[in-house]
Amino acid sequence: MYGSGPLDRVPPESIPRLMPSVRPPKRSGDPNVAALLTWLLPGAGHLYLGRFRAGLLGFLVVWGLYWLGLELSDGMGFEFLTPELRGSFAPALAPELGNLSGLLWQSQTYGFGPGYPRVFPDTVHIGTLCTACSGLLNLFLMIKAHSDARRIEEPRLGQISASSACLLGWLVPGGGHLAQGRRKRAVIVFVMLTGLLLLGTWLAEGSNLDRERHFYYWGGQLMGGLPVIGLGQALGQPEVRHEIPYAEAGLVLACLAGLLNILAILDVYGWSEARALEGMGEASGNKRQSKRTEASA
Amino acid sequence: MNDLGVHLGLLALISLAIVTLGAFFNHRGDDEALKDLPKRYAAFLIGCAIVALVMLVIEHTGASLG
Numbered sequence: 001m002y003g004s005g006p007l008d009r010v011p012p013e014s015i016p017r018l019m020p021s022v023r024p025p026k027r028s029g030d031p032n033v034a035a036l037l038t039w040l041l042p043g044a045g046h047l048y049l050g051r052f053r054a055g056l057l058g059f060l061v062v063w064g065l066y067w068l069g070l071e072l073s074d075g076m077g078f079e080f081l082t083p084e085l086r087g088s089f090a091p092a093l094a095p096e097l098g099n100l101s102g103l104l105w106q107s108q109t110y111g112f113g114p115g116y117p118r119v120f121p122d123t124v125h126i127g128t129l130c131t132a133c134s135g136l137l138n139l140f141l142m143i144k145a146h147s148d149a150r151r152i153e154e155p156r157l158g159q160i161s162a163s164s165a166c167l168l169g170w171l172v173p174g175g176g177h178l179a180q181g182r183r184k185r186a187v188i189v190f191v192m193l194t195g196l197l198l199l200g201t202w203l204a205e206g207s208n209l210d211r212e213r214h215f216y217y218w219g220g221q222l223m224g225g226l227p228v229i230g231l232g233q234a235l236g237q238p239e240v241r242h243e244i245p246y247a248e249a250g251l252v253l254a255c256l257a258g259l260l261n262i263l264a265i266l267d268v269y270g271w272s273e274a275r276a277l278e279g280m281g282e283a284s285g286n287k288r289q290s291k292r293t294e295a296s297a
Numbered sequence: 298m299n300d301l302g303v304h305l306g307l308l309a310l311i312s313l314a315i316v317t318l319g320a321f322f323n324h325r326g327d328d329e330a331l332k333d334l335p336k337r338y339a340a341f342l343i344g345c346a347i348v349a350l351v352m353l354v355i356e357h358t359g360a361s362l363g
Contacts, residue, residue, distance in 0.1 A: 184327045188317065188321075189321070192313075192317060196310070249303075249307055252311075256315075260314055260315065263318045263321075264321070267318075267321055267322050270322075
């Protein structure tokens, strides 16, 4: 009667009940509120959207990394700042700002230290790298919360979500473009930004990668992602025993490479958003078309 | 190469990166962005030259330290 296959024996009117939607409708909310809540407390934006698992995971990863960083650095990260730079808003220009609750916790609990110079622990640099990366990761969690609230985070087949593409774009300059299938742009961005970083590091003889020496420039360079982190780990914090002729030029070049990667990440986000909105437009157009067909029938 | 030459070379290089990223940000298609690149690069370098010229004039007149 209905054919010979197992599904063919099921009456057509019962199929919707037997096969519920793969993605049940999720609670939506204001995208700006979701992003703001994530900034205030990692994962809070997803809790607001009713995505408890994602919220909890986001909180554990982002805050876990910050906590690990504080443990490794004994909370001495802001003691890198020289006394004349230690104002109320001085840490607000650090990458840690991305995780506001972490930054406030560190400022209130550890601040700038007891006021006299102390010996840094051996793990202070890896510790401050962890706190800074926690701040940056939370920015991508904010993008995810914002996109989830707008329902543009669910990519079509063969596409990558906006937040994942942006994260890849941070980790490797051009990585986000590559994931989106824009190979030519990915290669140009990678060669240009990584080339600037390498040239800057060569000119500054690696002195540019030391957060203790260049607190704010280091934050700009960190936007270059894994190449910066890898170079920092490979070269360490070199002792400077002679005058480096182009140290400042190298520092500016390397910092600019990181800052330009922000522009590349914004380009990645814009492209993902445009594709997602086009997809939504097509879907709503198809719905309207089918309604019109039904009405005319 | 003298010091000024090195700095000009670095400026040319860094400008190329800035302008390329700017072109990519403003154009969706790669070919479109790359086609627009020479014009943007020339405009950027000319703009930098004008700023440098104005600064030199000011340095030797109104804001002269000598």
